[in-house]
Amino acid sequence: MTLNASVIQDTLNDQFETAVSDFIQIHDIFTFEVDSDSIAAVVKFLRDDKTMRFNFLTTLCGIHFPDAEKDRQFAVVYHLHNWVDNVRIRIKCYLDGVNPEIDTVSDLFLSANWQERETYDFFGIIFKGHPQLKRILNMDEMTSFPMRKEFPLEDGGRTDKDDRFFGRTTDNVSNTER
């Protein structure tokens, strides 16, 4: 049996029922959403199941959606890869905007350790159960989370550039508030 998108979808639906949803093929990668409470169980199942065999965590990163509804303002995106059947999948977990928390997968994949630290460092997403959740690329004394959209790229006092003319503003503050 080849491991195609419908097999993955059916198996996960059987196993996790409503915790998995929004299956969609985007370009070459099959994508779906997982409830943030179930992520560790789903990733463990995908890794250990005899047909799934997703043995490699390719990458893990955060995304900020400040304009979304309150419980979907952060996302953690996992890319898993099955090397036997050569299939990639993308898992998205949406998190609460005020208190983003999700279970760690660093006990399942050692490579998640630093990647989760990086995601915490830049988005402030808390990975519950992570052995060493501290900043990694930024300095320890930093208090903000710089990849959040409200964090300005440049000093807001600059007057020589006006990004209003080029689409999105740098700090996502509406232009009247400046």
Next chain:
Amino acid sequence: MSDLLLPPEIRYAGIIKERQNEDGSELSILNLGPTHPATHGIFQNILLMDGERIIAGEPTVGYIHRAFEKIAENRPFYQVTPLTDRMNYCSAPINNMGWWMTLEKALNIEIPKRVQYLRVIVMELARISDHIICNSVMGVDTGALTGFLYVFQYREKIYEIYEEICGARLTTNMGRIGGFEREWSPLAFEKLNIFLEEFPVIWAEFESLLVRNRIFMDRTINVGAISAERAISYGFTGPNLRAAGVDYDIRAMQPYSSYEDFDFNIPVGKSGDTYDRFCVRNAEVWESISIIKQALAKMPEGPYHANVPDYYLPPKEEVYHSMEALIYHFKIVMGEVPVPVTEVYHPVEGGNGELGFYLMTDGSRTAYRLHFRRPCFIYYQAYPEMVRGQMLSDAIVTLSSMNVIAGELDA
């Protein structure tokens, strides 16, 4: 609070106190880096040492973090390419091409066969220059400067080829969406042919200096080894993973840019130690030379860029004389190009592993989110485990054999 959140010197102080010997000797803390000549980059490791042996270590990274992902969210797509140059700067064209291919996947652009072959040539040249640096510097770290001097002039020859193609040498910023900015000059092909003629002789000589060299073998065999299982869990890719015996190579698993047209082997090691990593890279250089030769022999006729006026700058003469070309030029330079709302992940086989670009667009002129999968950021976390129980000098050669590039690590 977890113990691991404490600074390592405080954690180590307890162990030192616990393990004090009767004769008064004790464990010591050694701060290796961040600016140590032997680390070839800005890496700090706080090591707990028993004499010359490493008991524990904690790497600190981020000294040259430049917020590329944040900058990429605020720049038009073509302005991201110079950022990718500065990640793994030993093989910048691979990063450039990987980024263009990511965009082309997002924009559904078909690339002419000739462009794909030219890209393969330049990416394999970049891989050769990456491996030249890594392997020859391993020689330097074990005390053999000669090999380094032999091969390093050929990195310069590769840079001269880049220069003919795009005008730049180290941070190449090469190509455009859809192809190259200009046709490769006859001189570029001439230099490439001279390189292909001269370099194999030098590379064979370099190999003969080190591969069966007793001192080099003693210094590298069984040093910094990692099992295949651990390596996969730690997210190893590229030559480091193949040295542990896993034949995972994106060029074969998920061929991009017509790699499926070429016949090449994927060298693998067995024990995952420093010596195997060295040998895998050596063998890969031969494969890269063979791929370049095949690409030159099979080079199809055709244009050097795709016909995509929305994304590809018009020729400069036309910009001066035609209204339409001027409009296109202006729109492309200002980043006002049509971009669908989509997300793509595109991996390429970089010099040191799977370099991936995860791009999410929202239809505006910038990326909504761009995440770089930087191979060495992911596998460098295995470093303390790989050097535990080894001598300090082994830690240095293990670090250089892992091909960790600070620019890519910290992005």
